Amino acid sequence: MQFSLSSSPHNRVRRDTGQVMRMVGYACIPGVLAQTWFFGWGTIIQIALAMITAVVTEATILELRKKNVSRGIRDYSAVVTALLLGICLPPLAPWWLVVIGTFFSIAIVKQLYGGLGFNMFNPAMTGYVVLLISFPISMSAWLPVQSMAQTSFGFFDALSMIFTGFTQTGYNLAQLQLGIDGITQATPLDAVRTGLLSGMTYSETLSASIFSSDWGWSYGWSSVALAYLLGGLVLLQQRIINWQMPISMLFGVILTAGFLSMLSPDQTGSITYHLLSGAVMFGAFFIVTDPVSGSTTDKGRIIFGLLIGFWTVIIRTYGGYPDAVAFAVVIMNIAVPLIDYYTQPRVYGHKS
Amino acid sequence: MSEFKELTWQGLWNNNPALVQLLGLCPLLAVTTTAINGLGLGIATLLVLVGSNVTVSLVRNFVPNEIRIPIFVMVIAAFVTIVQLVMNAYTYELYLALGIFIPLIVTNCAIIGRAEAYASKNPVKESAYDGFIMGVGFALVLVFLGGMREIIGSGSLFSGADLLLGAWAANMKIQLFTPEQPFLLAILPPGAFIGMGLIIALKNIMDTRMARWFAPQKEKVVARARVTTEAS
Numbered sequence: 001m002q003f004s005l006s007s008s009p010h011n012r013v014r015r016d017t018g019q020v021m022r023m024v025g026y027a028c029i030p031g032v033l034a035q036t037w038f039f040g041w042g043t044i045i046q047i048a049l050a051m052i053t054a055v056v057t058e059a060t061i062l063e064l065r066k067k068n069v070s071r072g073i074r075d076y077s078a079v080v081t082a083l084l085l086g087i088c089l090p091p092l093a094p095w096w097l098v099v100i101g102t103f104f105s106i107a108i109v110k111q112l113y114g115g116l117g118f119n120m121f122n123p124a125m126t127g128y129v130v131l132l133i134s135f136p137i138s139m140s141a142w143l144p145v146q147s148m149a150q151t152s153f154g155f156f157d158a159l160s161m162i163f164t165g166f167t168q169t170g171y172n173l174a175q176l177q178l179g180i181d182g183i184t185q186a187t188p189l190d191a192v193r194t195g196l197l198s199g200m201t202y203s204e205t206l207s208a209s210i211f212s213s214d215w216g217w218s219y220g221w222s223s224v225a226l227a228y229l230l231g232g233l234v235l236l237q238q239r240i241i242n243w244q245m246p247i248s249m250l251f252g253v254i255l256t257a258g259f260l261s262m263l264s265p266d267q268t269g270s271i272t273y274h275l276l277s278g279a280v281m282f283g284a285f286f287i288v289t290d291p292v293s294g295s296t297t298d299k300g301r302i303i304f305g306l307l308i309g310f311w312t313v314i315i316r317t318y319g320g321y322p323d324a325v326a327f328a329v330v331i332m333n334i335a336v337p338l339i340d341y342y343t344q345p346r347v348y349g350h351k352s
Numbered sequence: 353m354s355e356f357k358e359l360t361w362q363g364l365w366n367n368n369p370a371l372v373q374l375l376g377l378c379p380l381l382a383v384t385t386t387a388i389n390g391l392g393l394g395i396a397t398l399l400v401l402v403g404s405n406v407t408v409s410l411v412r413n414f415v416p417n418e419i420r421i422p423i424f425v426m427v428i429a430a431f432v433t434i435v436q437l438v439m440n441a442y443t444y445e446l447y448l449a450l451g452i453f454i455p456l457i458v459t460n461c462a463i464i465g466r467a468e469a470y471a472s473k474n475p476v477k478e479s480a481y482d483g484f485i486m487g488v489g490f491a492l493v494l495v496f497l498g499g500m501r502e503i504i505g506s507g508s509l510f511s512g513a514d515l516l517l518g519a520w521a522a523n524m525k526i527q528l529f530t531p532e533q534p535f536l537l538a539i540l541p542p543g544a545f546i547g548m549g550l551i552i553a554l555k556n557i558m559d560t561r562m563a564r565w566f567a568p569q570k571e572k573v574v575a576r577a578r579v580t581t582e583a584s
Contacts, residue, residue, distance in 0.1 A: 094532065108546065112553075134537040 015240075017116070021076035023240050024286065025083055027231035031282060032087060034227035038220035039143055041158040042091025046098050047083055049162075053102040054082035061111040077116045081105055084124035084286060088279065088326070089131070090141045092161045097138050101127040121333045122293045125326040132326065140322075189278045189322035225281035232285025241289040244301035249284045250275065252309020260317060268317050280312065283325035293333045300336075300343040308332050356481055363485030370493035371555050375462035379453045380494060381544035385505070388512045390498030392446045394491025396435050396454060398484065401463050403431040405483030408471040415472075424467045425458070432457045446515040462490060493551070500547050505538035507531050 015023075035043045058078040062069045072078075082102050089098055105127030113119045132139045157167040166172055235241045257274040260267075274280065279287070288294065288308055295304040308328045315324030369375050376397070384390040407427045415423050436454045439447045447454065457463070466486055471479040503509055507529040513521035537543045 096532075100535070130537050133540065133542075134535050135533050136536075137533060 017075040017077065020240055021080045023238060024080050024235065025076070027235045027240075028083060028087065028228075028286065030231050031224060031228035034224045035087065035091075038224060039091045041155040042093075042162065043087065043089075045158055045162055046089045046091060046093065047086030049095060049098045050082035050086035050089075050102045051079050053099045054078040054106050057103050057106040058111070061107055062115075065111070065115070067115070072115070075116060078106055078110075081110070081123045081127075085127050087282065088124070088128050090139060090143075092143065092158060093138050093141065094165060095162050097131060097135060100134075101131040104130050117292055119292055120336075122287060122290050122329050125287055125329045128326045129330055132321065189316065221278070222276040225276045228282040228285060232281070235285060235289075241285065242301070244298055245288045245294060245305040246284040248302040248305030249288050249309040249312075250280070252306040253280055253313055254309075255306075256310045256313040260313065268313075274313055274316070278316075278323040279325040283308075283312075283329065287325065287329055293336065295336050295339045295343070297340055297343040297345055299345075300339040303339050303343065304332055304336065307335070355478060359478065359482050360485050363482065363489045364492070365489075365555075368489045368493065368555075369462040369465070369486050370490050371552055373462065373465065375465055376460040376490065377548075379456060379460060380490075380497070381541060381548065383450060383453050384494055384498035384501060384544060384547075385539050386502045386512060387495050387499035387510055388516055389446075389449055390494035390496075391491065392439075392443070392516050393450055393453060393457075394487070394494040396439065396450075397457055397460060397463070398487030398491055399435050400428060400431045400457055401466060401483040401487040401490075402480055403434075403483075404428045404463055404467055405471040405479040406476055407431075408467045409474060409476045409479035412472045420472065421464070421468070424464055424472075428463050428467070429458050443516055446512075449512070449515065462486065497544070497547050497551060500551075501538045501543055503528060504535055504547075505543065506534045 032043060032047065055073060055078060059069050059073060062072040082105075085101055085105055086098065089101070105123040109121055109123040109126045110116070110119045113121075161167050232241075232246060236243060236246070253274050254271050257268065257271045261270055269277070284305075288305055295301045308325075311328035311331055312324045315321065315327055319327075321327065363369075367373060370377075370380055379393055379397075383393045404424070404427050408424055411423075411427075432455060435457070436447075439450075439454060466483060470482045474482070499509055502511065507527060509526045509528060510521075510524045513524040517524075538547070
C-alpha cells in the first residue's frame, strides 16, 4: 500500500480574490431576488448604477495611482462593494444618492487608505453611513411591500422614478409610499420606532401597522432576511467565510435582545423581530465577514461579532436611527486593531 | 530683507500653521462651515497673533524665563478679549455664529507657539511680520476649507458675507448649483476632518511635484566596488 506524502497545505482548491468575490456576489442572488419580488425593480437598478460607478471610480483612481487597472478591476472587490451598497439603499432613491455613496466607498474609504486589503473601514457600510447621515430623507424612503401597495409599478416606472423623481404615470415617491391603509410607511423598524416614541407598546405597534399579515409581522422583510440567510449558509458551506463572525454576531443580537426584552417587553422587540428585520441577517453573513476590515484572529472574530450584535440592538433600541448594523460595523472597525492586539494567538513553541 | 522673504515663505507654505504644524485644529475644524465663518475667525486670529507677537517681543528681555508661559498666555488672553469685544460691537451676527470659538482663540496653540518659538527671541519688527504672515497663512486655510465645505455641502459660496462686511456684501453670495438636499456630511464635523485631510494631501502632492521640478540634475556617480577592507 502506498501513501502519498506531501507537505501542507493539503487543501487543493486555490481560490483567488476574484473567485471569492464572485462567490459572494452569487450568494447574494436569493436575497436580491426576494428584495426585487417584494420591493420592485428599484433594487436591481440601484445595484447596476452602483456597479458602474464603482468600476469607473476604481479604474480612474488606480490609473491615477499608476497601478495595474485591469488587475484591480478583475478582482471584483469593487463590484462586490457596489453590490452590497446597492442592496442596502432604498429601491427608489434618486440616482445621485447611489453615485455619491459608491464614489465615497471606493475613492475615499478604500483607495485613499491604500486600496484592497488596506482599508480600515468596511467600504460599503461607511458609504452607507455617509449617505444616511447626509441625506436622511431619501435614505428612509422605503416602500411598503409590493403586493400591499396601492399603486403598483414596473421596471420602467422604477427607472424613471430613480432618474426624474416621478413614475411614468406621474406619481411621486410620497404617493407610492401610501399603503393600503393610507399611511406612509417605511420599514418595520421605522414603524416600531415611531410607535414607541408616541407611547404605544411594541406589540401594539406591530399589530397596528401594515406589517401585520399572514406571518404575524413583516412578511416581506422576514422573507428577505431568510433569503440572505440561505445565501450566507451557502457561503459558510463553501468555506468562503468562516463561522465565527456571523454566528457570534447573531448570538450577540440574541443575547442583547433577549436581555432587553426580559427587562421591558413593551419597549423592545422580541428576539425574532430583531433577527429577522432590517439588515441583521444580511449584515451577519455579507457585511461582518469582510476579511479586510474585520478582526483577523479566531478569538478576535468572536469578540468582534458579539459586539456588533450588541451595538446593533443597543442603537436600534436607544439610538436615533431605526437600523444600526452599519453603525455597529463601523464602530467595531475602529476597535479591530485593539482586539487583534489582545487576542494574538500563541506562536507554537513560545510561551503566551 | 531675506529674513522677511524667508518668513513669508515659512508662514504661507512651508511651515503653515494649519497645514504643516497642524496647530489650532479645534477652531479650524469646528468653525469652517462656510467661507465667511472661516474668514471671520481667520481675521480674529490674525489680529490676536500680531498683537501678541509684538507685545511678547517688546517684553521679551524683562520676562523671567521660568514664568514666561503664563505671561504669554495672559498677553494673548488680553488681546482675545479685545477682539471679542470689538466683534461683539461691530459684527454681532458673526459673533453669534462663531460663538465659543472666539474666546477659545486663547487656547489656539498656533499663537502661543509663535510667541514661544519666534517672538520671544526676535526683535519687534520681525515678530510683527511673523505674526501677520502666520495669521494670513492660517486664515487662507480657514477660508479655503470653509469654501470647500460650503460648495460641497450646499452649493453656495460666500453666503452670509453681510455678517462680516456690512449690508452691501449680501450680493456676494454665489449659488453655484442648487442641490436637491444639502450634503450634510460636508457641513457636519466629519466633513471638516475629511476636507482637512484632502487639503493636506493636496499640499503634499504639490510639494513632491515641485521638489521634482526644481531638483538639481544629479551627476552620475560611478560607485566603486571596494575589494580590500579599509585600513584602520
